[in-house]
Amino acid sequence: MRIILVGFGVVGQNFSRMISERFGELVEKFRFYPRIVAIADKGGAVINRRGVNIEYALKVKHQKGSVAHVDKFGVKDLDANRVIEEVDAEVVVEVTPTNIVNGEPGLTHIKTALKMGKHVVTTNKGPLALAFPALIELAKYNNLFLRFSGCVGGGTPILDFAKKCLLGDYITSFKGILNGTTNYILTRMAADKVSFEEALLEAQKAGYAEADPSLDIDGWDSACKLVILANWVLGTKAVLQDVKVKGIRGITLDDVEDALKQNCEIKLIASAENNKLEVKPQPIPKTHPLCVGGILNAVTFISKYAGEETIIGKGAGGIETASAVLRDLLTIKESIIKA
Numbered sequence: 001m002r003i004i005l006v007g008f009g010v011v012g013q014n015f016s017r018m019i020s021e022r023f024g025e026l027v028e029k030f031r032f033y034p035r036i037v038a039i040a041d042k043g044g045a046v047i048n049r050r051g052v053n054i055e056y057a058l059k060v061k062h063q064k065g066s067v068a069h070v071d072k073f074g075v076k077d078l079d080a081n082r083v084i085e086e087v088d089a090e091v092v093v094e095v096t097p098t099n100i101v102n103g104e105p106g107l108t109h110i111k112t113a114l115k116m117g118k119h120v121v122t123t124n125k126g127p128l129a130l131a132f133p134a135l136i137e138l139a140k141y142n143n144l145f146l147r148f149s150g151c152v153g154g155g156t157p158i159l160d161f162a163k164k165c166l167l168g169d170y171i172t173s174f175k176g177i178l179n180g181t182t183n184y185i186l187t188r189m190a191a192d193k194v195s196f197e198e199a200l201l202e203a204q205k206a207g208y209a210e211a212d213p214s215l216d217i218d219g220w221d222s223a224c225k226l227v228i229l230a231n232w233v234l235g236t237k238a239v240l241q242d243v244k245v246k247g248i249r250g251i252t253l254d255d256v257e258d259a260l261k262q263n264c265e266i267k268l269i270a271s272a273e274n275n276k277l278e279v280k281p282q283p284i285p286k287t288h289p290l291c292v293g294g295i296l297n298a299v300t301f302i303s304k305y306a307g308e309e310t311i312i313g314k315g316a317g318g319i320e321t322a323s324a325v326l327r328d329l330l331t332i333k334e335s336i337i338k339a
Helices: 010-021 023-030 054-064 080-086 106-115 125-141 158-165 180-192 196-205 220-234 253-261 318-338
Strands: 002-006 035-041 044-047 074-076 091-094 119-122 171-177 243-245 264-273 276-285 296-303 307-314
Touching (some): 002 010, 002 080, 010 054, 035 080, 080 106, 091 106, 091 318, 106 119, 106 125, 119 125, 119 318, 158 296, 158 307, 171 220, 180 196, 180 253, 180 264, 180 296, 220 243, 220 264, 220 276, 253 264
Parallel strands (some): 002 035
Antiparallel strands (some): 044 074, 171 264, 171 296, 296 307
């Protein structure tokens, strides 16, 4: 399988290193022969139709800031869309940063790939949150696969759990913690009575929160994931504007202590029920499976026959998300064989 990798940040680097180091295992265990033939980042691209030297590309990226500086095969200022259009490959792995304003540049990358007859695996929540129904329709129209396991739950297979493990049942609704940063902050506030501001600063120092944490603490990251889950699991036709969003910025220690008196903890909960999508902080009983601590994510699916089923796991991290990309590629490979 020839792969074009668009985006060479934490996830892209972890993914490329993973398939390089595990190549022999992937061939032996899965008969999977991944070959990255191009990598595009902000500075340009490296293209080698026989396969990019991953270790060398990583070294150049760290030393010079862009894979465009790779000797012989690097091309400076080459737009990623041209790479997608001109380089022969079966799959485009799109792992550029999330933009919830207009979804770019990821939205155009995904559209270009699908129009060029290439399958897509992405970890970019922006395009899916803003245009999920249209992208799925475009993929189906071109008889291609669009997969996005890493968008929700990082390495925890939340989407696969709902789609495969509950196969044959009928999921009516779900609710859960979809953002590890906010969960870390709320956990610290409840456990050690630190203020919101102190807990946020701790999260930033630990690398769980960005310098600008707005997407997390204002609930928009959770809202993006909620849209993806609702569309994929419940078959809705939602976009980000359909979600009612309230973050945790206004949560005080008094709020946290009031919840504790009721044997509850405040959590930022994303929910989909009766065609209503909502993100808001709310008290969760300490005895409930959703009351997890730290950076964990947890989602409870309510189905017609099995009742409540909860999946819990680490929601983020470069290597964890990279593992989700690999899982999606293996799924596409198996689906192509069966087709």
